[in-house]
Amino acid sequence: MKTHTEYLYFETKKKRDYMNITNQVEEAVRNSGVQEGLCLVNPMHITASVYINDDEDGLIQDFDGFLEKIAPYDLKGYRHHRTGEDNGDAHVKRQLFGREVVVAITKGRLDLGTWERIFYAEFDGQRRKRVIVKIIGE
Amino acid sequence: MKTHTEYLYFETKKKRDYMNITNQVEEAVRNSGVQEGLCLVNPMHITASVYINDDEDGLIQDFDGFLEKIAPYDLKGYRHHRTGEDNGDAHVKRQLFGREVVVAITKGRLDLGTWERIFYAEFDGQRRKRVIVKIIGE
Amino acid sequence: MKTHTEYLYFETKKKRDYMNITNQVEEAVRNSGVQEGLCLVNPMHITASVYINDDEDGLIQDFDGFLEKIAPYDLKGYRHHRTGEDNGDAHVKRQLFGREVVVAITKGRLDLGTWERIFYAEFDGQRRKRVIVKIIGE
DSSP states (O other): OEEEEEEEEEOOSSSSEEEEOHHHHHHHHHHHTOSSEEEEEEESSSSEEEEEEOOOHHHHHHHHHHHHHHSOOOTTSOGGGGGTOOOHHHHHHHHHHOSOEEEEEETTEEOOOTTOEEEEEESSOSSOEEEEEEEEEO | OEEEEEEEEEOOSSSSEEEEOHHHHHHHHHHHTOSSEEEEEEESSSSEEEEEEOOOHHHHHHHHHHHHHHSOOOTTSOGGGGGTOOOHHHHHHHHHHOSOEEEEEETTEEOOOTTOEEEEEESSOSSOEEEEEEEEEO | OEEEEEEEEEOOSSSSEEEEOHHHHHHHHHHHTOSSEEEEEEESSSSEEEEEEOOOHHHHHHHHHHHHHHSOOOTTSOGGGGGTOOOHHHHHHHHHHOSOEEEEEETTEEOOOTTOEEEEEESSOSSOEEEEEEEEEO
16 A cells, blocks of 8 residues: 655635646656555645636636625625634635545546546635645555 | 446436435445445536435425525526536536545445435536546455 | 544534534544544534534634525425425535545644644534544555
8 A cells, every 4th residue: 555645835826716736636646656546635724625627717717706706705794804814705615615625546647537627726815825635545 | 455446427317417326336335345445436527516415305406496596507697608618507516516425435335324325416417427436445 | 554433423502513523533543543544524414514624713603604694594495394304404504515524644643734623513413413534544
């Protein structure tokens, strides 16, 4: 049995941003030497998501618009802000898009469908964030 | 250590549909010979979800009604449609219900609670879709 | 390769409640002896979630308010209630917050970010519920 751990770092220029990180995760799989197994990818922060969907600009705008409509940035709208924070919306957005993905590794590669791409979704960016890639298998 | 991979295929008659696939996944676990481990199940498409909840018709209608209300089918409502697609709603619905489930395998069986059932939720069907079952353990 | 299974039990006093269970999961990891691997945590019930976010009271109130607004308790509002149940809202809330988390284990510990805490979210409580912790690795 093999295990492998990598940490990726991202700092978005915008407060909210959506980055296709499939290539970085694929490289971690190559580095692991695992041929058959599972690959976990998650932000180590609680105002970001890792999710899988299409890399299409209009769709990403749809996602962002949907999340901002349902859980808008609102300085007065969240009890969390009594702690001095202003990112209550980002915590809710992250809950809706989820924390992590687990992806199958088959024959040494991420076993993704034709249009599946791994995204890092930042909801409170402009600062350095960390993503863990944990791989186990053989 | 053992690993096992199966691909399941589904083609729903309706555009949106919810199928209990617990038996197919359980069969993959039997085929794997794994006694203790983890079982990942996910669609390899980005307009479908695999989730776990109750197999009760009224509840499934509630789920479908909730998703259609919050992210309705709307030809003019999604920027994604500038690419010629009409399924922006299906991508959002999939984000809300998530992509995958990871289920424990204990004593050679899916270690599910009394009412836990694995569902394939199709949000843009009437075409052939693929689901991967990846099992690792011993 | 090692595997380890524990079942945790919770009975909340309130119908909806949010409990930080990080310490219990960390203890299961210690009990497993696994140094490098994956840890799955999920309720074995379909009206509860296990999720990861901040342990901050205001934020938890925000989460609860958000869920109750988007999927309110409503005796007449869910088809699921034709079966005699009254917890349709709890099933929808669980879908939005997800079922499970998968957490990396590194050097014998949960590899969590600074503010990541594992929560058991109960949406239909006041009765005994079970959570599985399944650990695999080496």
